[in-house]
Amino acid sequence: MTIIEVRDLVCRYGTRTILDGVSFDIHQGDVVTILGGSGCGKSTLLKHLIGLIEPASGSIHIGGDEFVGAQSDTRQRILRRIGVMYQSGALFGSMSVLDNVRLPLDTFSGLSPDAIELIARLKLRLVGLEDFADLYPAELSGGMQKRAAIARAMALEPQILFLDEPSAGLDPVTSAGLDALIRRLAESQGMTFVVVTHELASIQNIADYAIMLDRSVQGIIATGTPAELAGHPDPIVSGFFLRKAED
Amino acid sequence: MTSAATPSLVLQHTGSDWALQGRLQLGELDSVWQQARQTLQPGDVLELAGLSHCDGAGAALLFELQHRGIILRGLAPDFSRLLAALQPERALPASPAPQCLNPISELGRLVAGNLDNWRTRIAFVGALLLSLRNCAPQARTLRLREIVRLCNDAGLNALPIMTLISLLLGIILAFQSALPMRQFGAEVFVANLLGLSLIRELSPLMMAIVLAGRTGAAYTAELGTMKVNEEINALLTFGIDPLRFLVLPRLIAVTLMAPLLTVFAELIGLTGGALVMKGFGIPFSTYFSQIAGAVDLGDFASGMIKASVYGMEIAGIGCLFGLMTGNGASAVGHSTTRAVVSMLVTLVVTDGLFAFVYYQMGW
Incomplete structure (x- = not known):
């Protein structure tokens, strides 16, 4: 079942076109990576998918609802279906890790405080941070902050979790641990994961399906499983997987 | 017309057991959570075969019920996976007890904090003067x-x-x-x-x-x-x-x-x-x-x-x-x-x- 449907998306910053006519589908329960070299428009595409930027033209359907130009009610309904982990984690520094996870539940769930605390602590258990709930983000390592950010993004039980460069700034061991967590969550929680990354190891570890963007075509240059992309006839695609520098 | 009035999640007594039916998800949980806390007793059996959906928040309720000694039965394999991910066999760490305020230790902490502040200020002035002296010959x-x-x-x-x-x-x-x-x-x-x-x-x-x-x-x-x-x-x-x-x-x-x-x-x-x-x-x-x-x-x-x-x-x-x-x-x-x-x-x-x-x- 298609949960995200993007059609003819055109993204511009001023007069500069970043993405031109991008179309793809993402199916429920898949772990999809959006990959490509620096400046190819990965983060721009993500910002459009989560509604931070309106596209110049095109449509984005999430769970069947049109996100582009959506009215307040529809927008709120769509936002309830998605969770986002930002590259820096974006945890609120003045709140403990537990309070960061509690915040969306306190605001939207209507549950009693102790039920909210139980759910928040269990989210932290899911990401392996149950013993760090009362610490502040500044007291956590980079990998832990990203785990906490994933727990917060999952607080309202979204159907889709968007992760922006989860491995950025992490050592390979921590990064592999985070990849394993993403895979485990995808399998146990049944969520759809859309992961923006340029880390080859992550792509191969977590992706069911990959969408590769490239600056030269201002959009999608190839789609498929990581194995299919690695053997792709286009030298730009296979070169990315073989770590060849672009001209 | 009736769907708005009919709750999509119901906890009801069925003979000697209890049954939870409907969609066990975040938006529906509030009343059922309270009802379950008030009515279900340790040793009660809760039949879950009637659940059509369960999300992570719903699994949290099941986690709590299992820890209170309620026997869960008939949970579908997909939902069992959600509950298993929460590791229900392990209790959650207890929240730290709120610290009682002791006026004497609070006063001591206040005085020590202020003294520390002044020490930092004096050290800063000293370091600044030193820095000024060091850069004076090479302005x-x-x-x-x-x-x-x-x-x-x-x-x-x-x-x-x-x-x-x-x-x-x-x-x-x-x-x-x-x-x-x-x-x-x-x-x-x-x-x-x-x-x-x-x-x-x-x-x-x-x-x-x-x-x-x-x-x-x-x-x-x-x-x-x-x-x-x-x-x-x-x-x-x-x-x-x-x-x-x-x-x-x-x-x-x-x-x-x-x-x-x-x-x-x-x-x-x-x-x-x-x-x-x-x-x-x-x-x-x-x-x-x-x-x-x-x-x-x-x-x-x-x-x-x-x-x-x-x-x-x-x-x-x-x-x-x-x-x-x-x-x-x-x-x-x-x-x-x-x-x-x-x-x-x-x-x-x-x-x-x-x-x-x-x-x-x-x-």
Whole structure:
């Protein structure tokens, strides 16, 4: 079942076109990576998918609802279906890790405080941070902050979790641990994961399906499983997987 | 039509057991969670085969029920996976008990914190003086272009707000004084009052308050953000002394600009007073000659000394609190608030000390 449907998306910053006519589908329960070299428009595409930027033209359907130009009610309904982990984690520094996870539940769930605390602590258990709930983000390592950010993004039980460069700034061991967590969550929680990354190891570890963007075509240059992309006839695609520098 | 009234999640008694039916998900949980807590007892059997959906929040309810000794039965494999991921065999760590406030230990903590604060301030002043002494023989290594930029920011860009405040201060003081003094035919002495109060006291103090809110707070926020972004650490690892690179230029700029701003504030304040006194029939020439007779060079110098000291204090405190900033965006706000409060308290205390010292010296 298609949960995200993007059609003819055109993204511009001023007069500069970043993405031109991008179309793809993402199916429920898949772990999809959006990959490509620096400046190819990965983060721009993500910002459009989560509604931070309106596209110049095109449509984005999430769970069947049109996100582009959506009215307040529809927008709120769509936002309830998605969770986002930002590259820096974006945890609120003045709140403990537990309070960061509690915040969306306190605001939207209507549950009693102790039920909210139980759910928040269990989210932290899911990401392996149950013993760090009362610490502040500044007291956590980079990998832990990203785990906490994933727990917060999952607080309202979204159907889709968007992760922006989860491995950025992490050592390979921590990064592999985070990849394993993403895979485990995808399998146990049944969520759809859309992961923006340029880390080859992550792509191969977590992706069911990959969408590769490239600056030269201002959009999608190839789609498929990581194995299919690695053997792709286009030298730009296979070169990315073989770590060849672009001209 | 009936779907809106029919709850999509129901907990009901079925013979000797209980059954949960419908969609066990975040939006539906509230009433059922409360009902389950009130009605289900340890040892009760809860039949879950009627669940059509379960999400992570629903699994949290099942986790709680299982820990309370309720026997869960008939959970579909997909939902069992959700519950298994929460590791229901392990209890959650207990929340830390809230700490009782002991007044004596709180007082001790307050005193120790304040002493620590003062120790940090004294160490900062010492390090700053050392840094100043070290760079004195090689003044060229100071970043002159940066100092000029900072002078521009702290001085020139502050002129509009200083003009507004000083003009209004002069006008208000003149009005408030002239009305009662006219009853004694002594309105000409308003010029003496304005000259002495503005030049000795009010202009340096108002200048310092504006400088603290405008420039000192900006220094704390700027240096605090640099600390949060690890830019200060970057300087340290280059072997560059942050005091010399960041603090000294600001200290020099503000110490230079504070007296100049004070002179400007005095001129504008006296001009405001002159405009009011003109309305009371005192010509400009009379007004300014009265001031010249009442105010001597010592009065002017005392105002200038105060202004320089205030400038040093504002820059020093602003930079100190910036460098002491903790981690995170909230720490910058916290530091800035503390810095402004500290600057204002220090200014008032210093003003009191000046008054005492000047009195003892016969100034």
